[in-house]
Amino acid sequence: MKRYISDVKTPKVxxxxxIDRTVRHFRYFCRLLTKRSLLxxxxxxxxxxxxxxxxIILGFDDFEKPIALQVAGSNPEEIYQAVKIAEKWDYDxxxxxxxxxxxxxxxxxxxxxxMAYPKLVAEMVSAIREATDKPVTVKHRIGIDGRGILPEDSPKIVFDKYEDMSKFIEIVEKSKVDRFTVHARIAILAGLSAKENRNVPPLKYEDVYRLKKDFPYLNIEINGGIKTLSxxxxxxxxxxxxxxxxxxxxNPYLLTEIDGLFENGDVNNISRKEVIEGLITYIEKIENNGGNVYEALRHTLGLFYGVAGSKEWRRLITPPWKKGYSGKDILEEALRILPKESLAESELIMNS
Ligand SMILES: Cc1cc2nc3c(=O)[nH]c(=O)nc-3n(C[C@H](O)[C@H](O)[C@H](O)COP(=O)(O)O)c2cc1C
Structure with a gap:
C-alpha cells in the first residue's frame, strides 16, 4: 500500500x-498572546x-483560529455523525x-x-476522513497499562514497550493521519487518577524521538512536561x-515568545497592559450579551505569573467585586494599580 505523506504543516507549538480549561474564553486569551500556535x-x-x-459546545470566535476540535468517541458511525455536525463551525x-x-x-x-484497539482507531480516523476534508490528527500516549480495565481474557493487557506503540502507529497510519501527537508517558488505566496519570508514569521522550526516526515521513508532535523555550x-x-x-x-504570558519559533516568526511584543486592553474589548461583548464575565476572566488568573502584581491581579478579578463594578471597571482598575514594570513587561521570561 502506498504511504500517506501529509502535506499539512505541523505547528512548531x-x-x-x-477539559474545563481550553474553553473559548481561554482560547481567546491565548490568541492575544500567540498568533501562530494551533489551539x-x-x-x-x-x-x-x-x-x-x-x-454552546462547538461555537467559537473567529479570532481564535487556527483551532482544532478534539473529539472523543468509540464508535466510527457516531464519530462520523459528530464530525459532520461540526463541519458547520469550520474548525481547522x-x-x-x-x-x-x-x-x-x-x-x-x-x-x-x-491504544489496545488500533484497528478500531484506524476505522475512526477513516470515518473522520469521510466526514471532512480537514486535517485529521490523533493524540495518544506512548502506551497503556490496561490491568483492571481491559477484559482479563484479552490477548494483551499491558502495552508499555516502544514496539507496542510502533505497532499501534503502523496500523493507524494506514488510515492517513496528518499528525500524531504523543504524550510521552504511558497511561495507567486503573488505580491512578487522571491527574496522577499526568505526573506519575515517567516521561520517555526518547520513545517519541525514536518514533520520528522510524517513521520519518510522519508528522510527530511531542507533549508532556515541557515548560521552557529552551x-x-x-x-x-x-x-x-x-x-x-x-x-x-x-504561565500564559510565556506564549508571547513562541511565535518566534515559527517560520518567519517574531515574538509577539504585546505587553500585559495591551493584553488587558484586549480583554476589556472581549468582556464588554460578553457583558453586553448578559454573559458571566468571571467565567472568562478566571482563565486569565495566571497572567502575572512570576512577576510583581500576581497576587493583586488574582484578587482583583476574583469575585466578590466592588459594588457596582463591571468587568471593564475591574480591568481598568488593574491597569491603574498593578506595578507598571509588570504591565509593560515584554522581556523574555521563559529561559529560566
Ligand atoms: C486540566 C486538564 C485537562 C485535560 N484535558 C484533556 C483533554 O480534554 N484531552 C486530552 O487529550 N488531554 C487532556 N489533558 C492532557 C493534556 O492535553 C496534556 O497531554 C498533558 O497535560 C501533558 O502535557 P503538559 O505536561 O504540557 O501539561 C488535560 C490536562 C489537564 C491538566
Whole structure:
C-alpha cells in the first residue's frame, strides 16, 4: 500500500486540549498572546455533539483560529455523525483523543484504552476522513497499562514497550493521519487518577524521538512536561512540533515568545497592559450579551505569573467585586494599580 505523506504543516507549538480549561474564553486569551500556535478545544464527546447544545459546545470566535476540535468517541458511525455536525463551525483540524486515562472515558472505550484497539482507531480516523476534508490528527500516549480495565481474557493487557506503540502507529497510519501527537508517558488505566496519570508514569521522550526516526515521513508532535523555550527548542531537534499543556495555563504570558519559533516568526511584543486592553474589548461583548464575565476572566488568573502584581491581579478579578463594578471597571482598575514594570513587561521570561 502506498504511504500517506501529509502535506499539512505541523505547528512548531500548539496548546493542548484541556477539559474545563481550553474553553473559548481561554482560547481567546491565548490568541492575544500567540498568533501562530494551533489551539485545541477541550475534549468533546461524540455524544455531547450529537445530543447537546451545539452552539454552546462547538461555537467559537473567529479570532481564535487556527483551532482544532478534539473529539472523543468509540464508535466510527457516531464519530462520523459528530464530525459532520461540526463541519458547520469550520474548525481547522479534527483530532481524535486516544490519550485520556480517565475511567469515565476509558471505561466507555474512549481515550487511552483505545491504544489496545488500533484497528478500531484506524476505522475512526477513516470515518473522520469521510466526514471532512480537514486535517485529521490523533493524540495518544506512548502506551497503556490496561490491568483492571481491559477484559482479563484479552490477548494483551499491558502495552508499555516502544514496539507496542510502533505497532499501534503502523496500523493507524494506514488510515492517513496528518499528525500524531504523543504524550510521552504511558497511561495507567486503573488505580491512578487522571491527574496522577499526568505526573506519575515517567516521561520517555526518547520513545517519541525514536518514533520520528522510524517513521520519518510522519508528522510527530511531542507533549508532556515541557515548560521552557529552551526545552521546546531542544525537542524541535528531534520532532516536528511541541504541544504545551499546563504551562500554557499556569504561565500564559510565556506564549508571547513562541511565535518566534515559527517560520518567519517574531515574538509577539504585546505587553500585559495591551493584553488587558484586549480583554476589556472581549468582556464588554460578553457583558453586553448578559454573559458571566468571571467565567472568562478566571482563565486569565495566571497572567502575572512570576512577576510583581500576581497576587493583586488574582484578587482583583476574583469575585466578590466592588459594588457596582463591571468587568471593564475591574480591568481598568488593574491597569491603574498593578506595578507598571509588570504591565509593560515584554522581556523574555521563559529561559529560566
Ligand atoms: C486540566 C486538564 C485537562 C485535560 N484535558 C484533556 C483533554 O480534554 N484531552 C486530552 O487529550 N488531554 C487532556 N489533558 C492532557 C493534556 O492535553 C496534556 O497531554 C498533558 O497535560 C501533558 O502535557 P503538559 O505536561 O504540557 O501539561 C488535560 C490536562 C489537564 C491538566
Amino acid at each position: 500548539s496548546i493542548a486540549p484541556m 485545541y478545544t477541550e475534549m468533546i464527546t461524540t455524544h455531547a455533539i450529537i445530543h447537546g447544545n451545539r452552539d 483540524e479534527i483530532n481524535l483523543n486516544v490519550g485520556c486515562p480517565s475511567n469515565r472515558v476509558s471505561g466507555h472505550m474512549m481515550g487511552a484504552v483505545l 526545552q521546546i527548542n531542544e525537542h524541535l531537534n528531534y520532532v516536528d512540533g511541541v504541544m504545551l499543556g499546563r504551562v500554557a495555563y499556569d
